[in-house]
Amino acid sequence: MTSLMQAAETTSWNGIGTSARRPDGLLKVTGRFSYSSDLWVEGAVFAVTVRSPHAAARIVSVDVSRALALPGVRAVLTHEDVPGAKTYGMKLADQPVLAVDQVRYHGEPVALVAADDPQTARRAADLVHVEYAPYEPVTDPEAALLPGARPVLGSDNLVRHVKIRHGDLVAARELAEVVVSGDYEVGMQDQAFLGPESGLAIPSEDGGVELYVSSQWLHKDLEQLAPCLGLPPDKVRLTLAGVGGAFGGREDLSVQAHACMLALRLGRPVRMVYSREESFFGHVHRHPARMHFEHGATRDGKLVYVRARLLLDGGAYTSTSPVVIANACYFAAGAYEVPHAQIDGLAVYTNNPPCGAMRGFGAVQSAYGVESNLDRLARELAMDPLELRMRNAMRTGTVLPTGQEVDGPAPVRELLASLQERPLPAEATGERDLRTLPGGVANTTHGEGLRRGIGYAVGVKAIGYSGGVDDVSTACVTLEVAGGRPVVSVHTAAAECGQGVTTVQAQIAGTELGVTRVVVVPADTRVGDAGSASASRMTWMSSGAVQGACRLVARDVLARAARVSGRPATVLALVHDGVVDSLTGDRVCSIVDLLGDDRIEHVHEYHHRPTQGIDPETGQGDAHIAFAFAAHRAVVEVDVELGLVKVVELATAQDVGKAMNPLAVEGQIEGGSAQGLGLALMEELVVDDSGRLRNPSFTDYLIPTMLDVPPMPISLFELPHPDSPYGLNGVGEPPTLSSTPAIVNAVRAATGLDLPRAPVRPEHLTGTMPAGNRAATPAALPAVTPPPGTAPGGQPTRARH
Amino acid sequence: MVFLHATSLADAVAALSAHPGAVPIAGGTDVMVEVNFDRRRPAALLDLTRVPELSRWWVEDGRVRLGAGIPYARVIAELGDRLPGLAMAARTVGSPQIRNRGTVGGNLGAASPAGDSHPPLLAAGAEVELVSNRGRRRVPVCEFYTGVKRNVLAPDELIEAVWVDSVAGPQQFSKIGTRNAMVISVAAFALALHPERQQVGTGIGSAAPTPRRAREAEELLAGELDAAGLWESRGPLPATLAEEFGSRVCAAAAPIDDVRGSAAYRVHSLRVMARRTLTWAWNDYRKAA
Numbered sequence A: 001m002t003s004l005m006q007a008a009e010t011t012s013w014n015g016i017g018t019s020a021r022r023p024d025g026l027l028k029v030t031g032r033f034s035y036s037s038d039l040w041v042e043g044a045v046f047a048v049t050v051r052s053p054h055a056a057a058r059i060v061s062v063d064v065s066r067a068l069a070l071p072g073v074r075a076v077l078t079h080e081d082v083p084g085a086k087t088y089g090m091k092l093a094d095q096p097v098l099a100v101d102q103v104r105y106h107g108e109p110v111a112l113v114a115a116d117d118p119q120t121a122r123r124a125a126d127l128v129h130v131e132y133a134p135y136e137p138v139t140d141p142e143a144a145l146l147p148g149a150r151p152v153l154g155s156d157n158l159v160r161h162v163k164i165r166h167g168d169l170v171a172a173r174e175l176a177e178v179v180v181s182g183d184y185e186v187g188m189q190d191q192a193f194l195g196p197e198s199g200l201a202i203p204s205e206d207g208g209v210e211l212y213v214s215s216q217w218l219h220k221d222l223e224q225l226a227p228c229l230g231l232p233p234d235k236v237r238l239t240l241a242g243v244g245g246a247f248g249g250r251e252d253l254s255v256q257a258h259a260c261m262l263a264l265r266l267g268r269p270v271r272m273v274y275s276r277e278e279s280f281f282g283h284v285h286r287h288p289a290r291m292h293f294e295h296g297a298t299r300d301g302k303l304v305y306v307r308a309r310l311l312l313d314g315g316a317y318t319s320t321s322p323v324v325i326a327n328a329c330y331f332a333a334g335a336y337e338v339p340h341a342q343i344d345g346l347a348v349y350t351n352n353p354p355c356g357a358m359r360g361f362g363a364v365q366s367a368y369g370v371e372s373n374l375d376r377l378a379r380e381l382a383m384d385p386l387e388l389r390m391r392n393a394m395r396t397g398t399v400l401p402t403g404q405e406v407d408g409p410a411p412v413r414e415l416l417a418s419l420q421e422r423p424l425p426a427e428a429t430g431e432r433d434l435r436t437l438p439g440g441v442a443n444t445t446h447g448e449g450l451r452r453g454i455g456y457a458v459g460v461k462a463i464g465y466s467g468g469v470d471d472v473s474t475a476c477v478t479l480e481v482a483g484g485r486p487v488v489s490v491h492t493a494a495a496e497c498g499q500g501v502t503t504v505q506a507q508i509a510g511t512e513l514g515v516t517r518v519v520v521v522p523a524d525t526r527v528g529d530a531g532s533a534s535a536s537r538m539t540w541m542s543s544g545a546v547q548g549a550c551r552l553v554a555r556d557v558l559a560r561a562a563r564v565s566g567r568p569a570t571v572l573a574l575v576h577d578g579v580v581d582s583l584t585g586d587r588v589c590s591i592v593d594l595l596g597d598d599r600i601e602h603v604h605e606y607h608h609r610p611t612q613g614i615d616p617e618t619g620q621g622d623a624h625i626a627f628a629f630a631a632h633r634a635v636v637e638v639d640v641e642l643g644l645v646k647v648v649e650l651a652t653a654q655d656v657g658k659a660m661n662p663l664a665v666e667g668q669i670e671g672g673s674a675q676g677l678g679l680a681l682m683e684e685l686v687v688d689d690s691g692r693l694r695n696p697s698f699t700d701y702l703i704p705t706m707l708d709v710p711p712m713p714i715s716l717f718e719l720p721h722p723d724s725p726y727g728l729n730g731v732g733e734p735p736t737l738s739s740t741p742a743i744v745n746a747v748r749a750a751t752g753l754d755l756p757r758a759p760v761r762p763e764h765l766t767g768t769m770p771a772g773n774r775a776a777t778p779a780a781l782p783a784v785t786p787p788p789g790t791a792p793g794g795q796p797t798r799a800r801h
Numbered sequence B: 001m002v003f004l005h006a007t008s009l010a011d012a013v014a015a016l017s018a019h020p021g022a023v024p025i026a027g028g029t030d031v032m033v034e035v036n037f038d039r040r041r042p043a044a045l046l047d048l049t050r051v052p053e054l055s056r057w058w059v060e061d062g063r064v065r066l067g068a069g070i071p072y073a074r075v076i077a078e079l080g081d082r083l084p085g086l087a088m089a090a091r092t093v094g095s096p097q098i099r100n101r102g103t104v105g106g107n108l109g110a111a112s113p114a115g116d117s118h119p120p121l122l123a124a125g126a127e128v129e130l131v132s133n134r135g136r137r138r139v140p141v142c143e144f145y146t147g148v149k150r151n152v153l154a155p156d157e158l159i160e161a162v163w164v165d166s167v168a169g170p171q172q173f174s175k176i177g178t179r180n181a182m183v184i185s186v187a188a189f190a191l192a193l194h195p196e197r198q199q200v201g202t203g204i205g206s207a208a209p210t211p212r213r214a215r216e217a218e219e220l221l222a223g224e225l226d227a228a229g230l231w232e233s234r235g236p237l238p239a240t241l242a243e244e245f246g247s248r249v250c251a252a253a254a255p256i257d258d259v260r261g262s263a264a265y266r267v268h269s270l271r272v273m274a275r276r277t278l279t280w281a282w283n284d285y286r287k288a289a
């Protein structure tokens, strides 16, 4: 640990299941928390990125002479200065550290400038002269797949085609008495975290580098970074600096390689902090999606089949697109029992901004499609949309389109029922406070044009890594005596992104070791991999690791206590900084006496149960470790004349397995629901036909304010998960899945409009979208074919009823 | 960068004529954004926040003289009764922080077509008082804006105050944004009824290169109210008149498509806002009898 970082310390005992306060909470709300953008050391220079103004161009020449000539400028680097590998990437190393001979998206890094201060660096960046020969960008994801389309990267523009073939679609179409289909679109959402990409790189004496950075996964950063620097991994040491939000946007590298290569070149510390505008170019976004869904059902509302085609625009580089599209496909049937499925998902390259991980990871887009089409089906059946959902709700034992049987709790019907039972917010009467109306204090209505609508949606997503990945998480736990008191230190590489993993780690150590004082030391790469703060996995995986390490420490302590006391270790327990006999309740000894000057330390590596990859042709395989579910009911008021929406209430029901920290769980649910609200009504990065980002600012990329976010009552279900530490389940992503379609379904109910696209704009509600902005382009579905290896008439489902 | 600060209006005016390129800064909520984003690198800033003349208001001959440096928060707190249209607009500006710092003078200085002060000032028939070493002049606000983010200010001139008739009739302001708070207007409309002179004032925001009045709408409405004797009778407003008024307001707009909204939506929303604000204002007028 260096003086740059602070450990998180808790000094009052808070076991699991309590709403323990965050150790960093007070610092954060009083503005004293040190984020990665606040780091500074003597002698540090400041670096900025020169980025491409074009979405597609050949680089003719780069002239850095004028920039270098500016007083105060220390270095200007281009791809020629990258010490090692020229490219990196999450799944494929295809993204240049600095553009080599061409640029593939608006905002791609081309050069770096380091100077004594930020102003000089920015001015010098303007003086770097790059000559571009622009060419026609590929910006339409559908057109990118057509024969003859210019390949953005590699040989064609297909990143991955995921196929899921389940049951017998030919037979299913015969069975279906009602068929509805629709085209749906989701715009490009941004993670909109408030802490911009930033870090501090300090060259070390051994020729290596220390990097303090905000990240979601230090070890994956290291794996990608070290080759680019031409250094062995042990010479590149990463420490997690204060993270100002992540939501997927900090999985890919941003400043990491740039800051380090400058620090190594200059032999001086280098700071980088993106501006707000640069931040919008500095991370991947949520994939925009064009989707076609077709559902077949019986007259009485039993789903027979789903057919879907999902097209995700991956932008210029691969990032995590191959797994985002897989995840979108896995859950394209929704949280329902659907015996027959044919799902095709395509992720493509274009010259649009690269897209990758964002909370929900593909399942947000498919949940929007499936939940939208379900409401359409309900209308066709003249059935209550909630009733339709309950009738088809997935349950334990349901077989997914991937052939896997859902084990563990699957309380979809129960979640929906709890929403149904919740009383509706009262309809307002009399003169109303403007803040309760669409438009708020902007005074657009006093009640004119208002219509209320109610919408439901439910979502399912896998927790943790799927498809055969052996996921690991490591923790090192130490027990010693300091200042006359026992202290537990927990050391992991787990990224605290604001989700509260630090708090939970301290709670677990307190629970397992009965110790009051717990120190969670800063996350870094000196300890083993913790895996990513993504896939709603961190609390699960890190809890497994911390619990495991604590139990090894406890075993040693109790063995000592057994020796000292002559009682069997099996009756001894750790409570209140001491050892008690759990049969008699006697205090046997204190940890202080037992340990003296010794320290007990253990490392534990946790793995979840093994999974399989899916078959490339049929998508069949037991790919997932667990499933999590959330459902929403949205109540909206729409000013149908002006197309303005006020969400009146957004109720969530979610199964969390075990609420390790109920307050933190509520925070995740509220945050995820609000992010879904943003996608439903306002959040979209607008990319024009030339591939340029039109609104890289919080002036024009709107996220919900206090007046947009309604009361959000929550029903928490705690059905213990069989395979996880303490029975917990992942909680971060599920509320983001169903929030968006619940709100849009409510707006549809209020207006009677189809509204294929999210976010819904006032123009969509008032028929004032400019001509030329197409609605969802209908995508041709592949022909219905019996999946290979399926016997005609074979029984495709093993669902228990 | 030179930082000048003045403690009286005379000092400020003198400093500006001595440093012709100096950029006046009041709340800084526009200036500092431009400086921080490196869109503007002024050689000198002239701080106006300590000029007492700019932060006072008073009433003179039935007109409110509003110092250019008064922030929105004070307009809301102190002038809701005398300048209701402007106060309603002020309530919609940014966030509490921005309303504490941002000023009406700064809004005029920036002259953005989306500035929220402009429509109510246009509707109320305000005048902008400008001052320089060469003297003072008053410009009707409808002649103040000359283009996108441009106004009649000479390089050595400061905005000293705006003069607005203390309210005699109902005023309304309505603004469209794509979220329910802290949003730049997609379209805005202000209406003032002036029963004492049987006239109508309007102001349109974000729907043309400059904020502007809808003169034909004003004339139509004033004329029809007059012809039907409604100013005196305070009878109900014919629905067709409200509709026709809305159409004329739309006809005065010349909006564009941009990331915030489509031209068609801007026109559509102006029609609705014009109709609704007229209905509310007329109801207020009737109730006031």
Ligand SMILES: Cc1cc2nc3c(=O)[nH]c(=O)nc-3n(C[C@H](O)[C@H](O)[C@H](O)COP(=O)(O)OP(=O)(O)OC[C@H]3O[C@@H](n4cnc5c(N)ncnc54)[C@H](O)[C@@H]3O)c2cc1C
Pocket: B023, B024, B025, B026, B027, B028, B029, B030, B031, B032, B033, B048, B068, B069, B092, B093, B094, B095, B098, B101, B102, B103, B104, B105, B106, B107, B108, B109, B110, B114, B115, B116, B117, B153, B157, B158, B159, B160, B182, B183, B184, B185
């Ligand atoms: C987060 C945010 C939200 C915002 N939301 C809104 C909104 O909802 N509605 C809206 O209308 N605006 C909004 N703005 C813009 C801004 O707050 C307003 O335009 C405000 O009125 C500017 O006032 P100011 O005193 O801060 O001006 P400053 O930034 O100090 O100055 C603005 C311009 O006016 C000039 N100037 C200032 N005072 C004088 C003077 N006395 N004489 C001559 N020139 C002068 C300056 O030189 C400069 O060109 C927002 C800004 C931010 C940062």
